[in-house]
Amino acid sequence: MSTAPDPIAAVAEGLGRTGYIASRPIALALHLAQHLQKPILVEGPAGVGKTELSRAIAAWQGLPLHRLQCHEGLDESRALYEWKYGKQLLYTQILKDRIAPMLGDAPVLAPALKALEGFSDLFFSEQFLEPRPLLAALREPRGCVLLIDEIDKADEAFEAFLLELLADHAVTIPELGTIRAAVPPMVLLTSNGMRELGDALKRRCLHLFIGLPSPEMEARIVAARLPGIPALLLRQIVLFIAGLRALDLKKLPSISETIDWARALTLLHTEHLSPDLVRETLNILLKHEADISAAQPALAPLAFQAKRDAETGMPLPA
Structure with a gap:
């Protein structure tokens, strides 16, 4: 079947x-x-x-x-459209010499205005329209x-x-x-x-x-962006990030910070996390000085825990 x-x-x-x-x-x-x-x-x-x-x-x-x-x-x-005022002004200058003869034969104001009626429609037509993202x-x-x-x-x-x-x-x-x-x-x-x-x-x-991902999902995301990243390093990264997000921080690191950090660690030819390396690169993950200071006491335990858990080969939390 x-x-x-x-x-x-x-x-x-x-x-x-x-x-x-x-x-x-x-x-x-x-x-x-x-x-x-x-x-x-x-x-x-x-x-x-x-x-x-x-x-x-x-x-x-x-x-x-x-x-x-x-x-x-x-x-x-700014979102839908605007009129091309420069083009309208250019057309006004071109027509200027032709307007005077047209109005010269009009004895009073009413016929003169009637002679100009068509121009208002011309200047607010499609050819003078500048589309913005919504209209486009x-x-x-x-x-x-x-x-x-x-x-x-x-x-x-x-x-x-x-x-x-x-x-x-x-x-x-x-x-x-x-x-x-x-x-x-x-x-x-x-x-x-x-x-x-x-x-x-x-x-x-x-x-x-869309919330913050689990370590298993985050590992898939990082691997898709950095196909050559070593598997063991990837596991350490996402496990460390999960531990960091459990701290009481003003701004938790998001997926974009994880990808940036993984890219930086790859450029530094990192094989495993160490407390010193984490401290040196922590500003990639945390954007507030208060968060960096608050996280300092937990960095070494989190780095050692992530390395130990990654080496066990157990499935990442989903």
Whole structure:
């Protein structure tokens, strides 16, 4: 009896070919988003691969990636479109000599204004429109991946502005009307939890939380990024990181710091962790001086424990 292929595993395998190791919840959320044509709100601490997921999807699907980096004060003129004022000014200068004869025959103001009516429509037409990431994404003929990065840094007014795009894959430009995507983009919004997002935005999205990985998952991620890393060193790294994350720190090291640290240790031709080496390279893992000071007493025990556990050959905690 044949077994139907697992579509969730197929998604994870496709992302894996780009170097992105996806857990089953990540692959499931992506599978559902593709078929339901709904955006995904990806939450989690900084550095766990939220932004990288968008790049992996675009690479796997062979689609362009449009990224909107959110920040305080972001408005639709920077996110959706703006008018090409320089081009409008140039056209105004070109038409200047032709306007005077046109108005010279108008005896009063009303006919003169009527003669100029057509020019207002001309200057606010498609040829003077400069697309920004949101509009560019809607206009991709084959679809695309649209990343709205760190939406929690934008104002609530901008969050409300996004609702039409998230629900209908469309935006409204007053001078041109509603522009709708021929092929709806795959939309991902990321949040680091700096502020609570509105219920209206959350209702329009599937929710995905990416947390800090287990040692087993983190070893797979690092191995995908650094294929040549020695297996024993890799085990020591992820076990040490797991112990470090158990400390009371202001900012726990994330996956991005683990990858950077593993790359640095490889460049230093490290074979096993030592307390001195850990102290010398700790600033790669911890970004706050208070955390570095707080971790100092635990570094030697954690390094020895990681080395001892790695050498046993026991499976990494999943």
